[in-house]
Amino acid sequence: MLGLGNEYAGDDAVGVLAARALAPELDGVADVVESAASGLALLEVFQGYDHAVVLDSICTGRRPPGTVLELGLADLGPVAAPSLHQAGIPEMAAVAARLGLGFPARTRVLAVEVAIPPTFGEPLSAEVGAAVEPLRRRVREQVERWARAPAEPEGELGGAACTSTTR
Amino acid sequence: MTSPRTSTREIVIDPLTRLEGHGRVHMFLDEAGAVDRAYLQIPELRGFEKFAQGRRSEDMPQITSRICGVCPMAHHMASAKTLDALYAVEPPPAARKIRELIYSALMVEDHALHFLFLGGPDFIVGPDAAAAKRNILGVVDLVGLDIGKEVIGVRKQLRDFVAAVTGKAIHPVFGLPGGISRGLTRELQSAAAAAAERAVAFALFALDAFRTTVLGNPAYVDLVTAEAYTHRTYYMGLVDAANRPNFYDGEVRVVDLQGAEFLRFPAAAYLDQVAEHVEPWTYMKFTFLKAVGWRGFTDGADSGVFSLAPLARINAADGMATPRAQEAYEELVATLGGKPVHHTLANHWARLVEMLYAAERMAELAADPEILGPDVRTIPTGIPTEGIGVVEAPRGTLFHHYRTDERKLITSANLIVATQNNAARIALSVDKAARALIRADSVDEGALNQVEMAYRAYDPCFGCATHSLPGTMPLVVEVRDAGGAVVREIRRG
Numbered sequence: 202m203l204g205l206g207n208e209y210a211g212d213d214a215v216g217v218l219a220a221r222a223l224a225p226e227l228d229g230v231a232d233v234v235e236s237a238a239s240g241l242a243l244l245e246v247f248q249g250y251d252h253a254v255v256l257d258s259i260c261t262g263r264r265p266p267g268t269v270l271e272l273g274l275a276d277l278g279p280v281a282a283p284s285l286h287q288a289g290i291p292e293m294a295a296v297a298a299r300l301g302l303g304f305p306a307r308t309r310v311l312a313v314e315v316a317i318p319p320t321f322g323e324p325l326s327a328e329v330g331a332a333v334e335p336l337r338r339r340v341r342e343q344v345e346r347w348a349r350a351p352a353e354p355e356g357e358l359g360g361a362a363c364t365s366t367t368r
Numbered sequence: 369m370t371s372p373r374t375s376t377r378e379i380v381i382d383p384l385t386r387l388e389g390h391g392r393v394h395m396f397l398d399e400a401g402a403v404d405r406a407y408l409q410i411p412e413l414r415g416f417e418k419f420a421q422g423r424r425s426e427d428m429p430q431i432t433s434r435i436c437g438v439c440p441m442a443h444h445m446a447s448a449k450t451l452d453a454l455y456a457v458e459p460p461p462a463a464r465k466i467r468e469l470i471y472s473a474l475m476v477e478d479h480a481l482h483f484l485f486l487g488g489p490d491f492i493v494g495p496d497a498a499a500a501k502r503n504i505l506g507v508v509d510l511v512g513l514d515i516g517k518e519v520i521g522v523r524k525q526l527r528d529f530v531a532a533v534t535g536k537a538i539h540p541v542f543g544l545p546g547g548i549s550r551g552l553t554r555e556l557q558s559a560a561a562a563a564a565e566r567a568v569a570f571a572l573f574a575l576d577a578f579r580t581t582v583l584g585n586p587a588y589v590d591l592v593t594a595e596a597y598t599h600r601t602y603y604m605g606l607v608d609a610a611n612r613p614n615f616y617d618g619e620v621r622v623v624d625l626q627g628a629e630f631l632r633f634p635a636a637a638y639l640d641q642v643a644e645h646v647e648p649w650t651y652m653k654f655t656f657l658k659a660v661g662w663r664g665f666t667d668g669a670d671s672g673v674f675s676l677a678p679l680a681r682i683n684a685a686d687g688m689a690t691p692r693a694q695e696a697y698e699e700l701v702a703t704l705g706g707k708p709v710h711h712t713l714a715n716h717w718a719r720l721v722e723m724l725y726a727a728e729r730m731a732e733l734a735a736d737p738e739i740l741g742p743d744v745r746t747i748p749t750g751i752p753t754e755g756i757g758v759v760e761a762p763r764g765t766l767f768h769h770y771r772t773d774e775r776k777l778i779t780s781a782n783l784i785v786a787t788q789n790n791a792a793r794i795a796l797s798v799d800k801a802a803r804a805l806i807r808a809d810s811v812d813e814g815a816l817n818q819v820e821m822a823y824r825a826y827d828p829c830f831g832c833a834t835h836s837l838p839g840t841m842p843l844v845v846e847v848r849d850a851g852g853a854v855v856r857e858i859r860r861g
Contacts, residue, residue, distance in 0.1 A: 207434055209419060237434045241481065241504075245524055292504065299508050300516050322419030 202227060202340065203246060204235045205257040211323035212266065212315035216256035218325065219336045230344060244293050244302070252347050253305040254340055255290065258329075259312035267328030268314040269335050276310075309343055311336055401808030406799045408650075408823060420781035425454060425752060425772050429543045432768065432783065441474040441530070441540060442761035443768075443783070445616070448543025450768040453636065454755030455748035457546035462741030466552055467543070468616040469560060469733040470533055471759065473526045475615050475726035476567045478762040479678075479719045482827050483574050484511070484519050487716045490821050491582050495591065496814040511577070522570045525563045532556055545752075547745035560734035567727035568692070575696055575720045582717070583703065592713040593704070596804035597822060599667040599796050600625045600710050602657060602674035604789070605684035606760045612689040613681045615726065615760040621684045622657065625669050627708045631659065635758035638767050638784070645792070654792040655784070665795050675793040676764025676786050677826045678718035683708035688721065690728035696721040712797050715825040752776055761786045763827050787828040797822040 204220020207213045217235045224233040231254075234246055247253055259270055274294055290310060297304035313332045324330070398404040416435065423431060429447040433440035445467060452459060459467070484492075488507035497506065508516040533556055534540035535549070542549055552560075582588045591597070602625065606618045611629075620638065622631035633641055644653040645662045656662045656672030663671040674680075682701075688694040700717050701707050709718075733739055752772045759766055764786030771780045787794070801822035805815045 209431065209434055237440070238438075240438070241485070242438075244520070245527070296504055296508070296516075299505060300513060300520060302517075302520065321416040 202231050202233045202254045202256065203243070204233070205237070205243075205255065207237045208235075209321055211320045212313075212326055212329040213258050215258050215313045215315065215325060215329050215332065215336075219256045219333045219340075222333060223337055223340055226341070227344065230348075241293060241296065244297060247293065247297070247305055247308075248303040250303070250305045251307065251351070253308045254343055255308065255310045255312075256336060256340070257310065257312045258315040260315055264314045265328065266314050266316050266326060267332045269332050269339065270310075270312045270314065271339065272310040272312065274308055307347065311339055395802050395806060397808050403799075403802045403806050406802035406806075406819070408795055408798045416783070417781055420770075420778050423778045425451060425770060425776050425778055426545060428768075428770065428778065428781070430541065433540060435783070439474070439478065439761055439763070441471065441534075442759060442766055444540050444543055445471055446757050446759045446761075446766045446768045446783075448545070448548075448757070449617075449759060450755045450757030450770055451543070451545035451752075452755070453757050454752040454770055454772060455545040456750055456752075457746045457748045459547040459746055460741065460743040461738050462551060463547035463744040463746075464617070465733050465736060465739045466533065466548055466744065469552075469730060469739065470530055470540075470542070471616045472726045472730040472733065473530050473560075473563065473567075475762060476571070476723055476730065477523050477526045479723035479726070480519055480522060480567075480570060480574070482762070483578075483716070483720060483723070484516070486824060486827060487719070490817075490824065491578075491588060491716060495818050495821060499813055499817075502817065515573075515577075518570060518573075522563075522566055525566060529556070529559045529563045532559065544745060545748045549744075551742055551744045552739055554740065557734055557740060560730065564727055564731035564734050568724065568731060571720065571724035571727045572692070575724060578717060578720055592717075593711050594713075594804075596801050596818075597712045597797065597825075598710050599673075599675070599712065599793060599800070600669075601667045601671070601793055601796075602630060602660070603680040603683035603708055604674050604676055604765055605681035606758060606765060607685055608689060610689070611686040613685045613722070613725065613760070614689070617759075620758065620765065622674060623684050623708060625708065625710075627683065631657070635767060636756045638756060638758070639769070642784075642789075652791045653788060654795070655789050656792060665792065665799060667793075667796060673792040673796065674789075676790045677715055678722050679709060679712070679715040680764065681760065682718045682721065688725050690725050690732065693721055693725035693728055696724055712822060712825045715827070719827070763787055764790050787826075790826055790828065794823050794826055794828055797826075 202220055202223065204216040204218070206216040206218075208217045217237070220233050220235055227233055232250075236243060236246065264270070274291055290308065294304050294308070296302075313329055313336065315329055316326075325333075395406045396404045420428070420431065428451065429444045432447045433444040435443055448467070484507055485504045488511075489497075489502040489504075492510050493502050493506040495502075500506075501509075530540070533550075533552065534542035582592070602622055604620060604622045606614055607621045608614045608618045611621065620631070620633050620635060620641075621629060622641075624630040631641055641658055642655050643658045643662070644655055646653055654662075655674075657674055658672070660670065660672035665673070667673060675683075682697060688697045700714070700721055701709065704711060704714055751774060754769075754771045756767060756769045758768075766786050767782075767784040769780075769782040769784070770778055773779050798819065801819045805818050
């Protein structure tokens with residue numbers, strides 16, 4: 202499980218803080234990684250795993266802050282104008298595939314809608330903070346599903362909740 | 369009579385592609401449909417200075433390394449050096465060398481990725497290539513899987529080494545006031561030497577690829593030297609006693625438009641030499657040389673606009689400190705007509721020269737017996753008050769400036785980041801390229817990409833460790849009439 206975000210920057214921290222909260226109950230079940238890095242710097246984090254859950258913030262501007270979205274690789278859309286530093290998970294998966302590097306075939310992204318820009322030093326907003334418990338529950342459910350059926354096909358779980366999201 | 373304002377139309381590029389962080393380009397057209405003015409607008413990440421107040425000064429290397437998800441080591445190192453200044457302690461020789469070793473590894477890694485994945489789409493795939501191909505995968509398709517794997521492999525080897533020394537490759541637990549947290553073992557010294565050897569080989573390969581791909585293509589050479597990408601400004605970089613670039617330490621040197629030394633000062637004198645200009649349309653503050661003054665967004669000897677980043681460092685130096693980098697430097701200077709080189713796109717070449725220098729410097733340091741010295745910390749004993757530290761981040765000179773109270777808690781923290789120091793020249797570049805390349809009746813993807821190339825060459829970083837999804841970044845161009853209505857929209861990605 203990879204929790205992404207800047208723990209000092211308001212709601213951007215939600216992925217990291219949720220991962221930290223979940224770490225004790227996933228002990229022995231999953232590796233939990235926190236990171237404030239972005240883009241291809243994360244490529245190697247995924248190597249060697251078959252399953253991955255990514256917790257992050259998302260800013261679509263189309264949903265109320267605190268909304269939890271669940272996405273698979275296909276939901277995140279095709280590779281388009283990727284950035285070295287902002288490369289998204291689909292870009293990382295595509296690069297890994299092209300270069301023959303390992304990347305978890307089953308990757309789920311649980312993202313919490315946030316507003317931008319973030320403010321340093323602010324705690325999580327009430328709306329986003331309220332999403333931590335649903336996140337925890339959904340991660341537990343996902344891990345249990347994978348424990349029962351490790352080869353569960355991609356795409357059954359979350360639906361294309363955010364296929365066309367743009368910033 | 370119609371006012372100029374009401375007769376203009378606006379083109380917006382938002383968000384920028386292959387650029388760290390999030391920005392927006394506005395282009396205002398005149399009545400004839402030509403670009404009247406173009407702006408690069410940067411959203412603000414708010415509240416850092418307030419956030420830092422009351423924090424323990426010794427925590428700043430960890431805190432500031434989380435500001436940016438892209439170059440945390442640069443902030444970490446600048447912060448550690450600021451703590452040295454704050455506590456008035458000099459790290460022992462081994463600590464200084466280990467810091468520089470780690471920092472050299474960062475520079476190789478960062479520049480390698482830029483060459484292939486950020487700059488690569490513009491020069492390897494080509495500025496006019498279809499957007500769907502002008503990306504990482506397009507580069508990998510052209511350079512081949514082996515090269516793509518080697519970039520990843522070199523980078524991984526460097527990062528593994530850095531992580532072994534600093535605790536974490538991304539957010540190091542390493543720099544302390546007066547030194548570092550632990551010394552280098554013989555095993556890690558060997559790992560450094562092996563990584564450096566591979567990095568030197570990769571840098572030489574990259575330079576060779578640049579020669580073949582760019583210098584071997586007259587159209588690309590014309591692009592690099594085009595007036596649309598040329599500005600005659602001052603240049604700034606950190607140099608050693610012999611006026612050679614040093615990424616970790618030295619004095620700040622500024623050269624004028626003819627390459628003559630204009631200023632040379634220690635980091636602590638930065639605020640005496642550089643001031644900030646504010647514009648109403650952006651949160652970004654534009655730095656300029658006090659000794660020259662702010663004359664607006666214009667180049668020339670009378671304008672205090674200066675530039676940072678690889679080309680500026682090459683221009684601000686008299687040569688490179690390692691042999692093969694010196695050869696590469698001489699080739700660049702000779703090919704581009706002598707120094708200073710004013711062509712913005714030459715940053716891509718300069719970056720490769722720097723990558724070779726960093727790799728060679730890493731090898732030198734790894735071979736230095738003193739680097740195994742057990743004494744890696746000078747324990748501070750005084751009460752800190754104020755400190756300024758500097759490093760050359762991959763994107764240019766980075767300053768940290770802290771003040772503390774009697775409890776050693778931060779009372780003010782100011783970070784003057786490389787992209788801010790470069791902002792005025794970047795603004796010039798966007799404006800000039802837009803004027804040269806864009807017209808209302810010819811706003812196509814190739815032209816827009818060539819405008820974006822003007823700032824991508826600097827490798828600007830507006831990233832602030834925000835990680836919001838999605839990973840795709842569609843580019844939206846809007847042409848607006850005077851009333852704000854969208855009369856044309858181009859969407860890609």
